[in-house]
Each structure stands twice: as structure tokens, then as C-alpha cells.
Amino acid sequence: MSTGTELAGRLALVTGAGRGIGEAVVAALVEQGARVLATDLAFENVTALADKYGEQVTARPLDVTDAAAVEALVAEAERTLGPLDIAVNVAGVLRSSDVVDLTDEDWAATFAVNTNGVFHVSRSVARRMAGRGRGSIVTVASNAAGIPRAGLAAYAASKAAAVMFTKCLGLEVASRGVRCNTVSPGSTLTDMQRALWTASTDQEEATRRVIEGDLATHRTGIPLGRIADPADIADAVVFLVSDRARHITMHDLYVDGGATLRA
Structure with a gap:
């Protein structure tokens, strides 16, 4: 199924793979020869990807807010599929509201996926990657993490937290050969x-x-x-996990057509 070889022989975990940017990331990784463990709460969506790409994609259901489930999945993957070389955090939710009307439940749910989920997945894979002395983790964040947006306080704050978490993790594991970067899309057709x-x-x-x-x-x-098209974001992810970006870590790559004026 693949048409390139840049990532041949590598195994990638992608969360939120069932649609939108996550689905595009799976397609881009497969195109470059990687095998992909595609995960999503919507299991039927990632099953469709496995049907489409055959042996290059393995589908599993995953709730990234459940730390025990994340650890169990990563352990199973390393046992049955092989060592993970790449992890891409795409799973995310958006609940828009002015702050004065924002509910405790919406705030907590947003952070549970967009921030806690990134922590759960990244912690689990980083432990293993650092032990092997190699690996790449990319978190798909948002340009809203870097510029105030009306009605998106919970989303923007959760993404800003995910960006800084990923940079701190990158600093801690850099000496052990693991690179951690973020891609921050702007408006994307999803x-x-x-x-x-x-x-x-x-x-x-x-x-x-x-x-x-x-x-x-x-x-x-x-x-x-x-x-942006989801493929625009996926191409940035593939670059960051590839050897072309071997000297890039703790970087936040904006893919927003200049919308934030890089504020």
C-alpha cells in the first residue's frame, strides 16, 4: 500500500485516528512505509482504516483519558507488534463557550482529552523509547494555544498546556535520543x-x-x-517524525497560513 520508504520498518501509534487530522496522519505515515496502530474512541472508524490499508494498520479502541487503558494498550502493542518508534497525539475535543457560561463539566472534559490524554500517552511511550535510546513524539495542538480566542478559553488553555508539557518532556528525554515536538494547526477542514x-x-x-x-x-x-486541509497538517507531522528532522526537538510548528502572525 505504501508509496514511499522514508519510515519503512517503523511502528507508529496515532490517537484520534478515526477522522480528520488523525485519519490524514495515518494515511501519510502509511504512505511512507510505516506500520500504524490506529486508535480512537470511535472503533468503527479505525476498523475502516485497517480494512483500507491491510496489514499496515492495526485498529484498537482507546479512551486516552483512561491512564490504565493507555498503559495496557501500549504494553500490548510492544508485545505483539514491536517497539513503538513514533507516537502522534491527535485525539482532541472542542467545547466552545464564553468563560462566564463555561460549565465545570465542559472545562474538565476538555482538559481530560486534550491535556491529560497527551500526558497519559506520552508518558507511556516515552518510558519505553527512552530505554531504547530512540523515538519521536508529536502532539497536534492548535494555534489557539498561542493567541487568545473568544469562546475558546478551555480549548486554548488545554492546548497551551499540552504544548508546554510536550516541550518539558522533550527536554527530559533529549539526552536519551527521544525527540518531542508539537504541530499547531489553524483552521482546518475537519x-x-x-x-x-x-x-x-x-x-x-x-x-x-x-x-x-x-x-x-x-x-x-x-x-x-x-x-488548511488535514493533509497539510499530516505532512508536517511526517516531517517531524522523520530523520529529516533529526536535530529538531521541543519545537512548535505552526501550520496556519500565517493566521496568528506568529504572535
């Missing part, structure tokens, strides 16, 4: 993005508003004039 467009049922109009920006919400537009 179900999560479309969920923010409830004010407009016209996708063309909604897309135009995102590209042009919105002064009322203090939101800049996208200088490159387009919304």
Missing part, C-alpha cells in the same frame, strides 16, 4: 471546524469569513487565503 460554523449553513460563506477574519471577535484572517 468536523471540529465545521461545528464552529453553526451560525452559517453556507460552507462557502463560512469559509470566506474565516479567511477574511472577524473584527468583532478580534480574529485575524488567513494571509495565505485558504483553510
